[in-house]
Amino acid sequence: MSEIAAKAPTRPRRRLIVSRLVPYLLLQALIVIATILGLRLLQPSDPEDFALSQFSLREDGVTRPVTLPHFTSSRYSLADPPLYTGAFTFRSADAGAGWSVYLPRFSNAVEVAVNGVVVLDSRRDANANRPDRNTPQIAVIPASLLRDGSNEITVRLFVWGPLKGFLDTVYVGPDAALRPSYETRTLLFVTLQVAFSAWQSILAVILAIMWLMRRREPVYGVLAVAMVLGVIQAFIPPPVPPAAISRLAAVLLASAPTESALIVAFGVLFFGWRWPRYGMLLFAPGLIVFVVGLIAGPPLPRILFLVLGIPTVGICLFLMACVTATAVVRRQDAASFTIGCAVTIVLTCWVHDMLSVFEIVTNERIFVSRLSYSAMLVAIGAGLTWRFARALNQVDSFAGQLVTRVHEAEERLKASFAREEERARAAALANERTRLMRDLHDGLGGQLVSIVALSERGHEGASITDAARAALKDLRLVIDSMDDIGGDLMLALGSWRERATAQLRPHDIALDWRVATPQGVPLHPELRPWHVIQIVRILDEAVTNAVKHAQARNIAVTIETLDGAQGPYGVISVTDDGCGFARAENGEAAGASQTARGLRNMRSRAARCGAMLDLSSDAQGTQVRLQLPQVFPDSDAAGG
Amino acid sequence: MSEQGETGETVTILLVEDDAPTCWRLQDALVKAGYEVRSAGTLAEARTALAEAAPRVLLTDLRLPDGHGVELIREVRQRFPDTEIMVISALGDEESVISAITVGATGYLLKDAFPTDIATTVRDLVAGHSPISASIARFIVRRTQGAAQSSAGATPGPALNTAKLTPREIDILWGIAKGFSYAEIASHLGLSRQTVPGHIKNIYRKLEVHTRSEAVFEAVQQGLIKL
Numbered sequence: 001m002s003e004i005a006a007k008a009p010t011r012p013r014r015r016l017i018v019s020r021l022v023p024y025l026l027l028q029a030l031i032v033i034a035t036i037l038g039l040r041l042l043q044p045s046d047p048e049d050f051a052l053s054q055f056s057l058r059e060d061g062v063t064r065p066v067t068l069p070h071f072t073s074s075r076y077s078l079a080d081p082p083l084y085t086g087a088f089t090f091r092s093a094d095a096g097a098g099w100s101v102y103l104p105r106f107s108n109a110v111e112v113a114v115n116g117v118v119v120l121d122s123r124r125d126a127n128a129n130r131p132d133r134n135t136p137q138i139a140v141i142p143a144s145l146l147r148d149g150s151n152e153i154t155v156r157l158f159v160w161g162p163l164k165g166f167l168d169t170v171y172v173g174p175d176a177a178l179r180p181s182y183e184t185r186t187l188l189f190v191t192l193q194v195a196f197s198a199w200q201s202i203l204a205v206i207l208a209i210m211w212l213m214r215r216r217e218p219v220y221g222v223l224a225v226a227m228v229l230g231v232i233q234a235f236i237p238p239p240v241p242p243a244a245i246s247r248l249a250a251v252l253l254a255s256a257p258t259e260s261a262l263i264v265a266f267g268v269l270f271f272g273w274r275w276p277r278y279g280m281l282l283f284a285p286g287l288i289v290f291v292v293g294l295i296a297g298p299p300l301p302r303i304l305f306l307v308l309g310i311p312t313v314g315i316c317l318f319l320m321a322c323v324t325a326t327a328v329v330r331r332q333d334a335a336s337f338t339i340g341c342a343v344t345i346v347l348t349c350w351v352h353d354m355l356s357v358f359e360i361v362t363n364e365r366i367f368v369s370r371l372s373y374s375a376m377l378v379a380i381g382a383g384l385t386w387r388f389a390r391a392l393n394q395v396d397s398f399a400g401q402l403v404t405r406v407h408e409a410e411e412r413l414k415a416s417f418a419r420e421e422e423r424a425r426a427a428a429l430a431n432e433r434t435r436l437m438r439d440l441h442d443g444l445g446g447q448l449v450s451i452v453a454l455s456e457r458g459h460e461g462a463s464i465t466d467a468a469r470a471a472l473k474d475l476r477l478v479i480d481s482m483d484d485i486g487g488d489l490m491l492a493l494g495s496w497r498e499r500a501t502a503q504l505r506p507h508d509i510a511l512d513w514r515v516a517t518p519q520g521v522p523l524h525p526e527l528r529p530w531h532v533i534q535i536v537r538i539l540d541e542a543v544t545n546a547v548k549h550a551q552a553r554n555i556a557v558t559i560e561t562l563d564g565a566q567g568p569y570g571v572i573s574v575t576d577d578g579c580g581f582a583r584a585e586n587g588e589a590a591g592a593s594q595t596a597r598g599l600r601n602m603r604s605r606a607a608r609c610g611a612m613l614d615l616s617s618d619a620q621g622t623q624v625r626l627q628l629p630q631v632f633p634d635s636d637a638a639g640g
Numbered sequence: 641m642s643e644q645g646e647t648g649e650t651v652t653i654l655l656v657e658d659d660a661p662t663c664w665r666l667q668d669a670l671v672k673a674g675y676e677v678r679s680a681g682t683l684a685e686a687r688t689a690l691a692e693a694a695p696r697v698l699l700t701d702l703r704l705p706d707g708h709g710v711e712l713i714r715e716v717r718q719r720f721p722d723t724e725i726m727v728i729s730a731l732g733d734e735e736s737v738i739s740a741i742t743v744g745a746t747g748y749l750l751k752d753a754f755p756t757d758i759a760t761t762v763r764d765l766v767a768g769h770s771p772i773s774a775s776i777a778r779f780i781v782r783r784t785q786g787a788a789q790s791s792a793g794a795t796p797g798p799a800l801n802t803a804k805l806t807p808r809e810i811d812i813l814w815g816i817a818k819g820f821s822y823a824e825i826a827s828h829l830g831l832s833r834q835t836v837p838g839h840i841k842n843i844y845r846k847l848e849v850h851t852r853s854e855a856v857f858e859a860v861q862q863g864l865i866k867l
Contacts, residue, residue: 311762469752488818491774491817491818493819494820495774495778499773506756514818
């Protein structure tokens with residue numbers, strides 16, 4: 001069961017891989033064929049009318065006739081180089097302009113003499129010394145040297161191993177006939193290479209900057225390093241063996257395998273895979289060549305380069321081809337296709353060069369891998385820059401989208417905020433209604449009911465009047481407490497003083513009002529109407545008790561601010577000179593129970609406001625001391 | 641016993657109140673104190689009474705069966721500048737009192753005030769002392785603060801122009817709002833006790849909006865209207 005389940009997705013997946021890989025491989029085969037054809041077609045043509053191919057070669061003391069192009073054995077000594085001697089015919093009648101000698105391809109360096117006089121020494125041209133470039137040479141033969149009839153030409157071929165020496169057909173003829181061919185080769189193998197290198201250096205700078213700004217993407221940095229190495233390799237002239245600056249030579253030799261390893265690293269990173277730890281092994285050949293180059297003198301590094309470096313390049317190219325093929329199968333996108341095709345071209349060129357080196361195919365020893373590699377790098381660099389620009393565009397459009405989204409979210413937030421506010425307002429209104437109801441129930445409601453009860457029992461006069469007055473007073477208190485007093489309790493106490501004075505005037509009781517501190521009680525920004533009502537009702541109760549039950553003649557209200565440990569707090573005291581509630585208890589039972597209820601009420605009201613209520617009473621009078629909290633409680637916790 | 645004004649004549653009062661028991665109650669208290677009281681239950685009756693003779697004092701309720709007491713106050717204020725006007729209010733709330741003050745009333749009387757207090761209040765008024773409650777004073781001073789804070793007045797309650805009040809007058813109002821007596825206010829502010837009622841009367845006068853053109857002028861002065 002589980003096997004079937006495991007196999008089921010595998011088969012379509014394999015089919016998918018095959019269906020994607022086969023067309024890709026066919027395409028790569030086509031590209032290989034196209035590349036080979038292209039290389040054949042692009043082979044620069046030479047002016048065959050002026051070819052000199054029959055030479056006699058004196059090598060190691062032995063003279064033998066040879067036909068150019070000709071390979072000589074590899075050697076590491078510049079002493080006693082192979083000497084090619086040939087002859088050409090010059091007719092002064094034909095020579096309108098000067099004659100030249102043109103060497104399309106040789107390695108590693110030549111010294112050309114006509115009639116025993118040296119006319120060309122390629123060792124002085126740094127570019128011409130590079131075996132990886134197919135630099136041609138041309139030299140005008142001074143007219144004075146040329147004799148009518150047969151002339152002798154000798155070519156010394158300097159070879160520094162490990163590659164074999166090579167001398168292509170030599171051309172001698174009118175400068176006008178040879179020059180175009182020379183120019184074509186120069187353009188293809190020298191100027192184009194320089195142009196690519198220049199381009200590469202610019203891209204290296206751009207990519208390096210990208211990497212510096214975006215450290216998270218090492219892919220740019222890797223490619224930049226590869227390009228920098230390429231540029232160094234291209235522009236630093238390799239030392240000519242006699243002037244053996246072997247260390248520099250080692251650096252230059254190490255560049256090719258290192259570069260190719262970097263390109264593989266780039267490929268892996270570019271397609272979003274992790275760079276495996278053992279991947280560092282790829283850099284080993286370059287490192288070995290470099291270290292050996294630093295330690296040992298020539299020719300060891302060059303041999304090492306041939307044995308180690310060039311295969312590394314091939315392996316890297318092959319790995320890169322595998323990486324891109326996998327990417328093509330997995331991603332099926334333009335980038336992997338393009339890079340894959342480019343790698344195939346470079347790989348074909350490398351194989352072409354290898355076949356050429358080992359003389360497996362007849363050739364003119366034209367190396368194209370370096371050129372194709374530079375072209376590939378430039379293509380990749382341009383592609384990356386394009387991708388970067390596209391990412392920027394995406395960021396732009398993303399920013400645009402973000403602005404829109406943020407705007408939308410803001411609108412939604414506003415709407416929900418408005419809804420929330422509406423809800424909060426409704427809740428506040430409901431709370432306020434509940435509070436008002438409770439306040440009216442506590443005061444006005446009870447008093448009105450008591451008026452109804454009194455009038456039903458046929459009471460006349462004073463008791464109904466008192467109840468009605470109390471009801472009116474309470475109504476005023478409720479209305480008054482709803483006013484915004486900005487946290488200044490003194491404003492509420494001011495109104496209360498007025499009402500209390502009016503209440504006491506018929507009883508002929510004086511209300512002594514003492515504000516001990518200038519500001520009275522501290523400001524309480526958190527003060528709410530229901531706090532004010534509780535406080536005022538406590539004071540009312542105290543005054544009512546003093547008048548009704550204690551028969552007081554003088555009532556004093558003292559308002560002061562005291563300094564406590566946590567800051568200032570307000571204290572309101574109501575003191576009377578009545579008989580106190582101890583005596584009242586002995587006196588009349590009804591009054592006592594009423595007083596007791598009043599006291600309980602006062603305590604619970606004080607508790608709801610977070611205030612402390614102290615009562616002291618004796619025959620000389622009563623003191624009600626209300627100590628306000630530092631901060632009034634937010635919710636009516638004890639209420640209910 | 642007859643209550644007399646400065647000229648020695650009997651003080652006449654026109655009492656406009658539509659609730660009969662309240663009217664009787666006030667009338668009894670005032671007559672007992674020696675005033676000559678005429679009463680009216682509606683605006684029309686009040687106008688008829690005014691046509692006969694100008695009273696020394698007008699006491700009027702605001703909600704009347706055939707109109708609003710504010711109209712009556714405005715008329716009396718314009719026709720009889722010497723008449724003292726008081727509004728009768730059940731609760732003494734700022735809504736009714738302030739709107740009466742802005743058309744020319746200089747005091748208020750609570751409907752349930754004790755008879756002696758009713759008489760005292762009217763006597764003080766005739767003597768030039770306008771009564772003011774702590775809650776009314778509080779309303780006015782808070783309005784002065786509100787005007788200072790924001791000109792875009794979204795403050796609730798009746799419109800009130802406090803721009804003409806002097807700092808001293810505002811200090812006095814603060815004192816009243818906090819429950820201090822005239823004597824205490826006078827000593828705090830370094831005034832003579834007798835001058836405080838005069839200040840309060842001035843405050844009332846300054847809060848009055850005399851005419852429509854004056855109202856527009858003041859609105860322009862305060863930047864409430866842009867011409």
